[in-house]
Amino acid sequence: LARISARTHEFAHAVMHTSGQAFMMAFQAGGPHAQDRGLEAVAYAYAEQTRTPSGRAGWSKPQGKRDPLELSKEFTPVGRGVALVIGCNTFPTWNGYPGLFASLATGNPVLVKPHPRAVLPLALTVRIAREVLAETGFDPNLVALAVERPGEGVAKTLAVRPEVRIIDYTGSTAFGDWLEANARQAQVYTEKAGVNTVVVDSTDDYKGMLGNLAFSLSLYSGQMCTTPQNLLIPRDGITTDQGPKSYDEVTADLAAAVGGLLGDDARANGLLGALVNPDVKARLEAAADLGEVALASREVVNPDFPDAVVRTPVIVKLDGAKPEAQDAYFSECFGPVSFAVAVDSTAEALELLRRTVREKGAMTVGAYTTSEEVERAVEEVCLEESAQLSLNLTGGVYVNQTAAFSDFHGSGGNPAANAALCDGAFVSNRFRVVEVRRQA
Template sequence: MGNPHPLYDKHVATLDRALTAIRERGYWSAFNESPSPRVHGEEAAPRGTAAFESYLGTEFPLDQPGTTGWAGGEQSPFGVRLDVRYPHADVDALLVAAAAAMPGWRDAGPQTRVGVCLEILTRLQENIFELANAVQFTSGQAFVMAFQAGGAHALDRALEALAYGYAEMTRTPAEALWEKPAGKGEPLRMNKTWHVVPRGIALVIGCNTFPTWNSYPGLFASLVTGNAVVVKPHPRAVLPLAITVKYAREVLAEAGFDPNLVTLAAEEPGEGLASVLALRPEVRIVDFTGSTEYGDWLEANARQAAVYTEKAGVNTIIIDSTDNFAGMCANIAFSLVLYSGQMCTAPQNILVPRDGIATEAGHKSFDEVASGIAAAVGKLTGDPARAVELTGAIVNDGVLERLERVRDLGEILLDSQAVTHPAFADAVVRTPLILKLDADREQVYGNEWFGPISFVIATDSTAHSLDIFRRTVGRRGALTASIYSRDDKVLDEAEWAALDVGVHVSANLTGGVFVNQSAAFSDFHGSGANAAANAALTDGAYVASRFRVVQSRRHV
């Protein structure tokens, strides 16, 4: 295999730091989350905007094999005309090219692969404003969030996946001497060699809301472990992944590898290309983020592949008591307003005893708690210019339809408002809708209502809230949970309940940490232990089955 590529040496310090981070899981980040010119220089932002705009109304420049036509049709939630057309590939040609690219990549070994992958991240980071614009105008995220979640945090998650993948591949040494004593005779001696071999072609199926953040872990976990990756973006959020594929191919080619290790599979609306690809025998890994229905379909049908899914769930907040009522309301409100509740981690069900709760300012009735949260939401969304920088825009019509459908199912505590975006007249902006429900309306709150929709639910007691939490999350899953209590016993009970239903739980968030945000290298996203996801981003289980180890032994 020879020496690793010089890119390994270039990036080994970052890799080592990331390997330390995943062992320690304290705070660390490799990619600065601030879009400030003090970090990136004055010209980075305008250059990124210009690069983004240069794609609009054109054929996206991607020289990959099997292009038989052009596909497009993204609709920006901000009402901006995109009109980018992407190469539409012949599936056979794409998969043949991907398969042909693998042997050289496999034989290059883990060090070279991780070096090249780190260089891809560096290239993406150099073009982070271009990426952020593409994320903003396809997902509807506000700019700062698109820069952070779609740029810096996505790159951190990619690096985390690279670190886990590298650690996993190098748990087994590349070679060893085996020397078994044989009584008085000469010992038995063999040289053993272990090769990392890829599983096959990996398919990444992107989502509409977080095209990069949710795709990068699977993409880079598969790539670093030797697989070729076909990226099938959501038809409404192609550009961020097209840009990603473009830079990945550039770096691969510069490093002397076949760029067809990373290809884009854009599709016409309604084409169902994900299902075609997912069932191909050559496809041995599938990563998917999206609906429970389609995730379940993939798990049931893409049987030749290792399938990693993140699906829907009922994220829950249990309110027992607090010694910071205002902080609690403000923290919850922020989680509801951020990207209009269109994060897979945003809370939906807020369980509050109908007799109210104890606070630092005495007893608060159920209605006072509900109104406190609603008022805090109102405060964040009162000024349109400030509101849109939090809410962003509504990602697609499904969310609007759901907002209409749900409003008759409970008492409206806070109504959703249409907001006129000061900069984008056609942007579709909505503030959160909050309904009051009684605990007996589980047929409503027991399902996910994706979008700016949440329920404040009146329960008999905190014990009852915990029962509901166990039952609803046990059945539907959840990516996040949170508990407010002044009583350590209640916190512990909530933590044990969370263990039983396999959901990560945060306690007493009243400051600058929010239940819907997870930090790469420290927080796991999803657990794989409930119906909301069959894997966590990123741990050993997420990477270990993306490759195999094949051994050779020869006498010394």
């Protein structure tokens, strides 16, 4: 991790050119924030392995007049076997490092399979790991790289090999579900997809709410697993510090906030980055046909990278009661697409939130309310459905950001992910404690 940190600028450029992130985001998320996540995994691994005393321990059982029974016991943490890290295109280091370092720190060799579109950041990581291993007297093949061309399906082949006992995966729900169903010989940790939702009930900082949501929808062109997709807004409107606001006013004002944030192309390029693949572009273009467009997407030219595909977000208005609208907002639309969903009441919004998290999963949930009763109700839903909740964010912290050593990324308790980055459960099943008993 120290060697990687010393080359942070190189990693930042590698992440930028493979993921489409703007440079400052690639520098932060691909550099120190990813390294934080790796170090956090090491810390959790150390804590879990030292929960049972290491070395030898004496054991004695009194037997009355006879000599006591005495044993010497030794406890050793032992890794499960080969770990496979299946990298993602959008955040190759941030999502890759927790599993990589958790497996290494618990005694498992690691095979790194990068996404075909984002090989370089993880290839650099593997090179550094092999150099450190060799210098410290270990076999450098404890960490190795497995690359593939698009469509070759190497991950599917490797995942069911009997030697592979741990799998870390970030990506689509379809392949994550396949791994969980078919890689039965391995402990599988997946971060898949969810439908992130924001409940808008009321606010005492209307301008702050709009600005916060606008930034959250725009950051990295909405290509974060934590980006809000569904904004549930009562069709009769909400109360604010600027007076009552109708559903149409809230939607129009949010569109104006996004438009103002991204009106300058230089600032837009710094926030948006580029679309990571053609599928995102296709979803963005198709979204306009799903309902009434409150904010149209526009093309942004990046003078430094004229071939980059840069687009601003689209916001589509949907009537939550219509079946055709439900088909749209009840499935993930990864990319710079969000739906302003009109609902009959906040109570209906909460029921829709519960159903969404339970059936589709969510990496993040947001809510805006000035009501203690509504706040408690939102909390109750998130506690029961295991969803990470952010309340009334109006400043410089956003629902799609999490910090190592401070926030849990995902919960492992809903369909969006079966693990959290990072907690004890993320590392404790990567090893077993083997006991040796000797007659004292």
